Amino acid sequence: MKARWLGFVSIALLALVSCSTVDPVTGKRVQNMYLIQDDVQMGREVMADTVAAMRKEGVRINKDAEQVAKLQTIVRRITTVSHMPDLPYQVTLFETNIVNAFAAPGGQMGVFTGLYHPEMGLVKDDDELAAVIAHEIAHVTCRHTTEALTRGMPLQLVLLGASIYAESKGKQDLAMGLAAGFLVYQGLVLPKFSRADESEADSVGLMYMAKAGYDPNAAIRIWERAAARGKDPKLFAMFSSHPTDSARASALRKLLPKALAEYERARDNPSRP
Ligand SMILES: [Zn+2]
Structure with missing residues (x-):
């Protein structure tokens, strides 16, 4: 994986003319030296490696058929109204x-069941689950990963992952250890x-979930x-990241x-996805 991924980066560095394009989602001018096909290929490789790494840790993947079906429905409803309905979207449940x-x-997304764990989870109903998934789908359609790679982000990340790992290493909690390991891995x-x-x-x-008929509240x-x-150290990545939660x-x-x-429009429209 790493070698292939480094390949992407070196190709990017060799492409001395970075391309400035108009973001189809925001209409803003953005720098992205990758093609959308690169996003798709990179996402598949990242997900295949994440699945392999998690499986090695004994994590069950896509075993809960009911939950997987629910996630797929949410993804289908939201991507249908998104700016890129035709990407090969796939959600994986860890x-x-x-x-x-x-x-x-x-189009690759991962959801951990801890997200809706009754005590330590953060998501309490389907609208809230849809809100999280809509946020992740927006990262995909806005192409944030390849934009960040274009900006030359990856090196800082390894350091960030390592520092979080060091912080949580002493804690005697298996899920924490795994989560920290995952963050280091994801950071790489x-x-x-x-x-x-x-x-x-x-x-x-927020607009995606609303258009798909989920309550934006x-x-x-x-x-x-x-x-x-x-x-709370158990709230990883998306919940501990940058703009303060409030x-x-x-x-x-x-x-x-x-x-x-x-x-309201989506609810009134019987043909909604
Ligand atoms: Zn995010």
């Missing part, structure tokens, strides 16, 4: 107590999204709950009237 979800480029293969990327995924994701509930839990909730609140209008 059955372990990590409170996290992640997006690899090109995926760049960390910037604060701006996270805000963009929040706002784009759920997105605000999640960040408020995360803010109330404070610096700031995320208030930014989303500003967009809520627009999202609610879309939600």
Whole structure:
């Protein structure tokens, strides 16, 4: 995996003319030296390696048929109304107590069952699960991974992963150890999204979930709950990242009237996906 991934980076570095394109989602001019096919291929490789690494740790993958079907329905409904409905989307369920979800480029997403664990989880209903997934789908359609790679992000990441690992190493908690290991691993293969990327995924994701007929209030509930839990070390990656959770909730609140209008429209439309 690493060799292949380094291949991508060196090809990118050799492409001295980086390409400036208009982001189909935001209409902003962005730098991305990769083709969308690169996103798809990179995402497949990252997911195949993540599945192999997790399986080695004894994690069950896609075994809970009911949960997998539920996730697939949410993904289908949201991607249908997204800016890139035709990407080969795929969601993988990792059955372990990590409170996290992640997006690899090109349509690959991972969800950990810890996300909706009754006590330590953060997601309490299907609308909230849809909010998390819509956020991850927005990272995919906004192509945040290859944009970050274009900016030359990966090296900083290894350091970040290593420091989080060092912090949590002493804790006698199997899920924590696995989660820390996962973060180190993910840090090696995926760049960390910037604060701006996270805000963009929040706002784009909010509109996606609303258009797909999920109640956008759920997105605000999640960040408020995360803010109330404070610096809980069990809330990894997406829940501990950059814009503070309460700031995320208030930014989303500003967009809520627009999202609610879309939600009402989607509910009134019987042909919604
Ligand atoms: Zn994110």
